[in-house]
Amino acid sequence: MQEGISLWEAAKREMDDYQFVAGAELQPKWEVPSEIAINVAVSGRFSDSQEEGHPTSIEAYVDAASEVIEAGACGVHIDFSMVTDRQGRRLDRDVPPVEAYGAVLRPLRDRFGHEFVANLNVLNGSTFDICMSPARAGLAEVAPCAAGHPDAFMVPAVRTLEEHGVKPEIVIHSSGEIELAKRKLIDTGILKGPYNWIILYGLPFNVGRTLISGTWASNAQDMARHMFMMVDQIRQIDPASVITVCAAGRSTLYMTTLATMMGLNIRVGTEDTPWKYPNSDVRLRDNLEMFRMARDIAELHGRRPASADAYRRMIGKPARAGMATAAQVPA
Numbered sequence: 001m002q003e004g005i006s007l008w009e010a011a012k013r014e015m016d017d018y019q020f021v022a023g024a025e026l027q028p029k030w031e032v033p034s035e036i037a038i039n040v041a042v043s044g045r046f047s048d049s050q051e052e053g054h055p056t057s058i059e060a061y062v063d064a065a066s067e068v069i070e071a072g073a074c075g076v077h078i079d080f081s082m083v084t085d086r087q088g089r090r091l092d093r094d095v096p097p098v099e100a101y102g103a104v105l106r107p108l109r110d111r112f113g114h115e116f117v118a119n120l121n122v123l124n125g126s127t128f129d130i131c132m133s134p135a136r137a138g139l140a141e142v143a144p145c146a147a148g149h150p151d152a153f154m155v156p157a158v159r160t161l162e163e164h165g166v167k168p169e170i171v172i173h174s175s176g177e178i179e180l181a182k183r184k185l186i187d188t189g190i191l192k193g194p195y196n197w198i199i200l201y202g203l204p205f206n207v208g209r210t211l212i213s214g215t216w217a218s219n220a221q222d223m224a225r226h227m228f229m230m231v232d233q234i235r236q237i238d239p240a241s242v243i244t245v246c247a248a249g250r251s252t253l254y255m256t257t258l259a260t261m262m263g264l265n266i267r268v269g270t271e272d273t274p275w276k277y278p279n280s281d282v283r284l285r286d287n288l289e290m291f292r293m294a295r296d297i298a299e300l301h302g303r304r305p306a307s308a309d310a311y312r313r314m315i316g317k318p319a320r321a322g323m324a325t326a327a328q329v330p331a
Contacts (some may be wrong), residue, residue: 030263031263032261032262032263032301032302032303033263033303034302034303034304035303035304035305035306035310036260036264036265036266036298036303036304036305036306037074037075037244037265037266037305037306037310037311037314038072038073038074038265038266038267038268038291038294038295038298038305038306039073039074039075039076039077039117039119039244039265039266039267039268039269039311040065040068040073040075040076040077040267040268040269040287040290040291041076041077041079041246041267041268041269041270041271041272042055042061042064042065042068042076042077042078042269042270042271042287043055043056043061043077043078043079043080043081043083043269043270043271044056044060044083044270044271045079045081045082045083045270045271045272046270046271046272046273046274052286053270053284053285053286053287053289054270054274054284054286055083055270055287056083056084056085056086057085057086058085058091058100058103058104061078061104062103062104062107062108064286064287064288065078065104065108065116066107066108066111066112067286067287067288068269068287068288068291069108069112069115069116070112071288071291071292071295072291072295072305073116073291073305074116074117074305074306074307074308074310074311075116075117075118075119075141075142075308075311076108076116076117076118076119077119077120077121077144077267077269077271078101078104078105078118078119078120078121079120079121079271080092080095080097080100080121080124081121081123081124092124093124096130096133097122097124097125097130097131097133097134098133098134098137098139101120101134101139101140102137102139105118105139113321114308114320114321114322115307115308115321116308117141117142117308117311117312118139118140118141118142119140119141119142119143119144119169120134120135120139120140120142120143121143121144122134122135122140122143122145122157122161123144123145123149128153128156128157131153131157132157132160132161135160135161135164135166136160136164138164140161140166141166141167141312141317142166142167142168142169142196142315143161143166143167143168143169144168144169144170144171144198145157145158145161145168145169145170145171146170146171146172146173146177147170147171147172147177147178147180147181147184147185148173148174148176148177148180151184154184155184155185155190158170158185158190158191159190162190162191162192165317167196167315167316167317168191168196169196169197169198169244170185170191170195170196170197170198171197171198171200172197172198172199172200172201172230172234173200173201173214173215174201174214174215175215175226175229175230175233178230178233178234178237179233181197182237186237186238192316193238193240193316194238194240194241194242194314194315194316195234195237195238195240195241195242196241196242196244196315196316197234197241197242197243197244198243198244198245198246198267199227199230199231199243199244199245199246200246200248200272201214201215201217201226201227201230201248201249202214202215202216202217202223202248202249202250202251202255203248203249203272204216204249217249217250217251218250220254220278223251223254223255223258224258227245227255227258227259227262231243231262231264242265242314242315243264243265244264244265244266244267245258245259245264245265245266245267246266246267246268246272247266247267247268247269247272247273247290247294248272248273249272249273249275250273250275250278251273251278252268252273252275252276252277252278252290253276253277253278253293253297254278256268256293256294256297257297260294260297260298260301260303261301265306265311265314266294268287268290268291268293268294269287269290269291270284270286270287270290276289276290307321308320308321309321
């Protein structure tokens with residue numbers, strides 16, 4: 001570019017050579033990971049009628065988990081909270097956790113080996129030791145625990161998970177829990193990096209202060225505001241944090257889409273919503289349908305499902321997919 005000419009000559013030449021836009025190559029690629037970890041929470045907790053496709057029995061959990069692993073899910077979250085099977089058993093109370101989880105995981109490991117990550121709920125049990133038994137038995141690879149749970153449980157639970165090589169997944173139901181996690185788990189050194197968060201909001205609650213008080217999201221604007229705010233607050237604590245967004249409540253499809261656009265990981269499944277769309281009462285047929293929708297959304301946004309080992313690397317765990325699996329799940 002020639003320099004040192006008059007303003008009027010410079011303006012004339014600029015208009016003579018006027019171009020509406022610069023070259024397309026001037027715009028850099030966005031920093032959105034090409035891989036996306038898609039976990040599936042297969043419980044049929046919102047099923048009112050033991051309906052097909054919404055698991056409420058151990059056998060149905062196995063079938064649902066098998067379908068999504070085969071379709072490309074990197075992991076499955078197994079949770080029996082508030083689930084009653086056809087025999088009238090409360091699976092979170094009437095069956096010991098190691099027995100219940102083992103009954104699901106054994107056939108899955110026999111069929112898929114370590115081609116999936118086992119994410120297990122460790123919140124249910126009449127004693128702390130019973131709650132922690134799936135972690136101590138080597139069944140869980142990842143386990144969620146909310147920063148807003150009472151300290152007398154939450155702090156030793158996260159410490160126990162870390163001690164047994166289980167990656168804590170810090171559940172965030174509202175922005176206040178982010179500060180709790182920082183103050184009580186990160187600043188104290190109890191939680192080890194890389195920090196693994198799951199944002200789970202949009203579910204309705206019946207009382208104002210529960211063990212997991214939630215965040216109300218009744219439209220796309222509220223949904224987006226909460227997500228942007230919580231992700232920003234987490235990034236302020238640690239820009240390298242691994243963040244998963246759980247499709248929950250009515251938001252489902254929209255929440256999954258926005259999280260995918262933002263470069264985050266996602267968790268889908270009938271555990272946290274029965275709804276297919278925010279603007280209708282159409283129900284999800286099953287977990288496989290929801291996973292396929294999430295996978296298609298990822299593909300449309302230039303992202304592909306991560307493998308189990310790729311997800312393990314994200315959260316700081318060693319690869320396991322090539323390992324032998326015989327007799328690795330306690331009977």
